[in-house]
Amino acid sequence: MRVSLNWLADYIDLGTSDPEEIAQVLESLGHEVEETERLAPDFGRVVTARVLEVEAHPRADRIRVCRVTAGGEPQTVVCGAWNFEAGATVAWALPGATLSGGTEIGRRSIRGVESNGMICSETELGLGEDADGILVLDSEVPLGEDLAGFGSLTDTVLDLSITPNRPDVMSYVGVARELAAFYRVDYRVPEPVFAQVEARPRIGITIEDPTGCYRFVSREVSGCRVSASPFWMRTRLRASGQRPISNVVDITNYVLLELGQPIHAFDLEELGGEGIVVRRAHPGERLTTLDGVERDLTPADLVVADRHRASALAGTMGGGASEVTAKTTEVLIEAASWDPPTVLHMSKRHGLRTEASARFERGVDPALPPLAATRAAELVSTLAGGEALSEVTDVVAREDRLRPVTIDFELREAERILGPGFDAPRVTDLLSRLHLGTEGEDPVRVEVPTFRPDLTRPIDLVEELARLWGYNNFPERVPRGPGGGRSVSQRRTRTLRQALCGLGFSESVSLSFMRSSEIEIWGWEEEDERAREIRLKNPLREEESILRTTLLPGLLRVARYNYSHGLDELAVFELGRVFLDRPHRVLPKVPDQPERVGLLATGRLGGSGLGVERRPVDFYTVSAVWRAISHQLDLEGWRLEPVEAAGWHPARAARLLLDGEPVGIMGEVHPSVVRRAELIGRVIAMELDLDPLVADRRHWQFRAPSVFPPYTFDMAFEAPEDLAADDLLSATGEAAGDLLESARVFDEFRGEPLSRGRKSLAINYTLRAPDRTLSSEETAEALRSMADAARAAGAELRGEL
């Protein structure tokens, strides 16, 4: 809502004219000032003048010669506009004048006639878009006045953002009312006074739909002349963001801005039949609205109709057929109260948000229509020269909406929410300044006028008290909660994140969507949970139409983004939810949306240095990352087993089992996926369910380090290809029993002298006892049983013990 301070002064006398102060007060009351705009003419030496004579130019058809006076000696001015005659009051740029934009005006000869300056159009003065003719001023304007300092052209406009609960502030009177409450001054509501003709209205009103229409007021004005509205009105409308059109249309906009009651003017002659009906649209009915769009209506639409057809979309926009035009002489003024949700949905459905619908969808005071219709009739009859009929048609379908609400307000309500100090005198003072009726001390009986539909409960009054008292006048106090902080799993998630950062992975945060092309490249089977995705009903773009079922497409996108910006070595991880087409395990009625940890790396990983080659990533990188994570999270009881899964390298991927339960997959991404993601080389990835990783774990127990010497030795085994290193390690480790301190594969070897399908694994073991130095008999015994255990697992010791 754009508020011209010049116009606002009609309704309130403020002690200040400082726009900054007014803006601050409005903001403190909850009306955000989005912009403060200072309007000032940028022309000079332009004065008000009267055209005394208009004559044809002796040597040109399209221009005329005028005799113009600004109160003194008449002078000759040549003019190309035809929208005026002798007697018109105009804006005269004297020789030496500057027009908007900097053009300088001199005295010059136009086809043999000397022109002393020029007569200006609105465009030339920077006042509007109307360049068709010159600016014709109101005839009462005194002559010789400097136009720049005149006509309220110097103004400040506050652009207010009114919250949806306050339709009552979407008008000049409403803004004045708010300021009046703050400044403890009165505000003024227009009191129309004008000549009226005793006559019965021609049009009757019927409300068929009391759900949608609470009240309908109409007034008729006869014998109007539609032309431009006066300069002062055009200036005010322009400052308020409205484009002047014609006097009758401008008046409807003027009253809307002034009182907050949208007004519609019909050309009465174009309304077929004698009655107006407010009803829902018929199926298949159509209406061409004022913006020229032919709209298909549904029975959810509420229309103002004559006997034959719909004439306007209720509270939203009028129809083209009954539009007020230059030919209109008989005008019907409508001021009605419409049901907010009906208007909201209608304007959304038709993609049509107007000044009227913006107010009706929030709720316009149902007490306003009579005053607004009368105010409009007053302005039409005085500015467009018509005769207003004295009789007003006022049909009320919903009396209940006209009754003020009464709230019994207990003072402890205020104290409970606002703290001490809100006693009866303060509460009564604040509420009555807000124009609410008050009676009694505790409870205070509060009568809420109909322009405040937002006030229905005691808590609504509490907010009003706080608002007018000033949100910033409350002391500050910091309450302390009972604690709780982060849960175990939240703390362990943080440990996991820190571990991954320490391993060189950077955290990424992706939007939670994936597109179908990103799904296709993985080649998931239809029954795969990752392919059974949840779709959005109303996506804005294809990119955000499917909820992610896995973190991997997002991670590939990150890799691709960085690759295309010149970075071919990347290690990223993400922690986030995926969305699966199955019920949530705990919460009813929502889909399962477990948190996952995913990671992906390309190129090489690890520290780098002069002459140090970093290791290209492969399966062993991702399994090493996992082992580091498992150490940081104290996870034991896990194993990796080979897995063939869509999208993964068939021989370089593993499923992670934790306590026997599958938790996710890690490995190398299938080369075909890598190619289709437009990446190169080996790409490693991992995606695990987060919950089992970060669930509370039994704390491992301290083991005192042995003070006795270790026995360290290597053993090499020849084993079939399919014997997992892990199995060999656990078999030999179990045989070593409590003496085993560590075991680590330090070499893997294939080829001569081993036959095909065989491999050699060399393992470094450390044995140690907590309480003694191991004897040579003990170590020999341990080695023998380890070799035996290896043999039982299918591996032969290479060489002798």
Add this chain to the structure above:
Amino acid sequence: MESLDALLKTAPTLVKGTSTLDELSEAEAELLGRRSLVAEFQRGIGRLPPEERPAVGKAIQEARRTLGKLIETQRRRLETETERLMLASDRVDVSLAALEYQEGYTHLITSTIEEVCDIFIGLGYRVVGGPEAESGLYNFDALNTPPTHPSRLESDTLYLDWGDPADDMLLRTHTSPMQARYMEEHDPPVYVVVPGKVYRADTPDATHSPVFHQIEGLAVDEGLTFSDLRGTLAYFAREFFGSERSIRMLPNFFPFTEPSAEMHASCFSCEGGGQCRVCGGVGWIELLGCGMVDPNVFEWVGYDPSKVSGFAFGMGVERIAQVRHGVSPLRHFFDNDLRVLSQFR
């Protein structure tokens, strides 16, 4: 014995004159070796009359000790010097980054969330999470949002094609549904913060994203008033943006709080006025929306609004990170460009 004294006089020159450990070994052999004067005296001691033996023996021992000490001192000196020379030849260019560890970086959204949560943990709050795919019941109904409210329209909210259509499955538009979910499950007092993703029907541009992050705060207890809300937010502003901050609150409107407010913090980058990059010269930065919990919300979750009161606030994580670090446009949060990620820890 005179020759022993003479030896002790000349020995320091001999020992200190050595310049390598080898030379020192030679000098040591000469002074204390089997053929040395000292050794000769030692051997000759048996030929002396018994009454002279102790005095001579003692003199020999003293000579040995003196010479030994002299040699040891010189040895340490030579060893130190040798090492010094060796180390000097091992000089590095201290400015050369010859080795670099690969570092990973926490995303700015996460580190911002963690920091805000830490601040509230210090005030005794608990951190909780909640579902992102949510029902209309919790996202709207529980939060006093009428069925006709514009925020429910498809132009604002992303709906899901899942489950019973009557449940209005959607992507939560704020973290506030957790207010209702948490209060349903827990009795007061409640002091929680809820960080997480939220969703809106917005096409990505400089200032919009269909996904962003919020941190919700909720405190419900006996006797909490508007002053507690003010004090808590001022505390947060000072912890997060610096101890000099003050706050202002302007009335606003949200369905689930009343009174509702918008909280601004004084700009940390300017004194107001001028062309401040952060606040645009206003002197205040809009940070978050907040208010006292509406009694209808309490009733919905089964709390007695005449017994407890409370406040709630919700801040945009990208918003406060953007304000503090100047990250713009918004897509930098979601492109995951390593050149951006590596700027934050």
